[in-house]
Amino acid sequence: MSKLFEPLSIGGLTLANRIVIAPMCQYSADEGCATDWHLIHLGHLALSGAGMLILEATAISPEGRITARDLGLYSDENEAALARVLEAVRQHSPMAIAMQIGHAGRKASSQVPWEGGAQIPPGQPGGWQTEAPSALAHADGEVAPTALDREGLERVKRGFVETARRAARLGIDGIEIHGAHGYLLHQFLSPLGNQRDDEYGGSLENRMRFPLEVFEAVRAVFPAERPVWMRISATDWVPGGWDIEGTVALSRALRERGCAAIHVTTGGVSPLQAIRIGPGYQVPYAQRVKAEVGLPTMAVGLITEPQQAERIIADGEADAVSLARAMLYNPRWPWHAAAALGAQVTAPPQYWRCQPYEYKDLFAASRFGQR
Ligand SMILES: Cc1cc2nc3c(=O)[nH]c(=O)nc-3n(C[C@H](O)[C@H](O)[C@H](O)COP(=O)(O)O)c2cc1C
Numbered sequence: 001m002s003k004l005f006e007p008l009s010i011g012g013l014t015l016a017n018r019i020v021i022a023p024m025c026q027y028s029a030d031e032g033c034a035t036d037w038h039l040i041h042l043g044h045l046a047l048s049g050a051g052m053l054i055l056e057a058t059a060i061s062p063e064g065r066i067t068a069r070d071l072g073l074y075s076d077e078n079e080a081a082l083a084r085v086l087e088a089v090r091q092h093s094p095m096a097i098a099m100q101i102g103h104a105g106r107k108a109s110s111q112v113p114w115e116g117g118a119q120i121p122p123g124q125p126g127g128w129q130t131e132a133p134s135a136l137a138h139a140d141g142e143v144a145p146t147a148l149d150r151e152g153l154e155r156v157k158r159g160f161v162e163t164a165r166r167a168a169r170l171g172i173d174g175i176e177i178h179g180a181h182g183y184l185l186h187q188f189l190s191p192l193g194n195q196r197d198d199e200y201g202g203s204l205e206n207r208m209r210f211p212l213e214v215f216e217a218v219r220a221v222f223p224a225e226r227p228v229w230m231r232i233s234a235t236d237w238v239p240g241g242w243d244i245e246g247t248v249a250l251s252r253a254l255r256e257r258g259c260a261a262i263h264v265t266t267g268g269v270s271p272l273q274a275i276r277i278g279p280g281y282q283v284p285y286a287q288r289v290k291a292e293v294g295l296p297t298m299a300v301g302l303i304t305e306p307q308q309a310e311r312i313i314a315d316g317e318a319d320a321v322s323l324a325r326a327m328l329y330n331p332r333w334p335w336h337a338a339a340a341l342g343a344q345v346t347a348p349p350q351y352w353r354c355q356p357y358e359y360k361d362l363f364a365a366s367r368f369g370q371r
Helices: 036-045 076-092 150-169 184-189 204-221 244-256 283-293 306-314 325-329 333-341 349-354 356-365
Strands: 008-010 013-015 019-021 052-059 096-102 174-179 228-233 262-265 297-300 320-323
Touching: 013 096, 019 333, 036 052, 036 076, 052 174, 076 096, 076 150, 096 150, 150 174, 150 204, 174 184, 174 204, 184 204, 184 228, 204 228, 204 244, 228 244, 244 262, 244 283, 262 283, 283 297, 306 320, 306 333, 320 325, 349 356
Parallel strands: 019 052, 019 320, 052 096, 096 174, 174 228, 228 262, 262 297, 297 320
Antiparallel strands: 008 013
8 A cells, every 4th residue: 555645634634645746936927916827737737636736936925026927915916816726726626725925035036037037136127126134135246135124024924914814715725834945934044144133133043033923923814724834944055054953943833833744845045055966855854854843744856756755655754745846747747656556546537538558458459459
């Protein structure tokens, strides 16, 4: 019996199996509003048989977008556009749908990746003044962000809360707070992004304060039976940066506040990062969080093979595997994994006749096959 295809409970949400579609920005929104691209993209991912689909990083405010094309959920127009997409997807898929919500901080105001991904300075089309814990640019030559003052922190927190309320109205099954990849909350955690001298900077406790306040505020307004969790970069891959010890401490503090899981990734806060990359290279970090914190963990990063995913779950290294690029490349990855591991996934009846045993044997026996 495959362990990968056993159900998993994350708080009050039960996933049919342990394959999670990682959040993936599409840079295809219009003023934060989902478009037909989202209908097509999410529609086909929702037919993949995975246990959960996490919607791309969804901005809590216009200035929190990585690019001007990011998905957002900060206006009534954004909410209506996403409602249209989700209603269509839900008609044809029972998959759990979560949403990653976040603010890009000093990494906002950028070009879309296929145009180079560089920062767009404020005042130029598609650019704006960024904001962050400290007025430190992400990379040399970039315009530095404005350091958030107390009023700014409250405004950002209100943005997370309003977005969570909108997500609840949309029937989103779970919220993942983006605390990773060098975006705003990660900038607070890492000494490389946070050099504040108030109670939000300095000690580990102080650097964790704002992400924890955001978590508490979101948890308080999202329906109690639906889970809220955080995606965390377990290391900055830079000496003197955020590390796995901080990640374990943060995960414990989140657990005390009702966090349902940790999605463990790495990197993103500094261009100086030296990542040691390879198959499943981030899994040991998820394993450490799982062992030391006891919360369900999602492991991500170059998990591409069904047997590899099965082993991660069967050996107890993580509770779920999260796949990004492999799902784009092969959106029926869970079907193939189920076939390889002797399991089953939910597939729409319109597609049932595609199962190879339905036609390969028939073909061999048919007069066409005998020629
Ligand atoms: C096209 C694309 C968009 C991504 N967008 C996001 C995102 O919105 N939020 C996030 O946390 N990670 C994002 N990521 C990172 C993935 O979620 C994942 O952590 C990373 O790609 C490693 O997993 P993989 O080896 O399975 O691709 C993105 C990755 C890709 C390829």
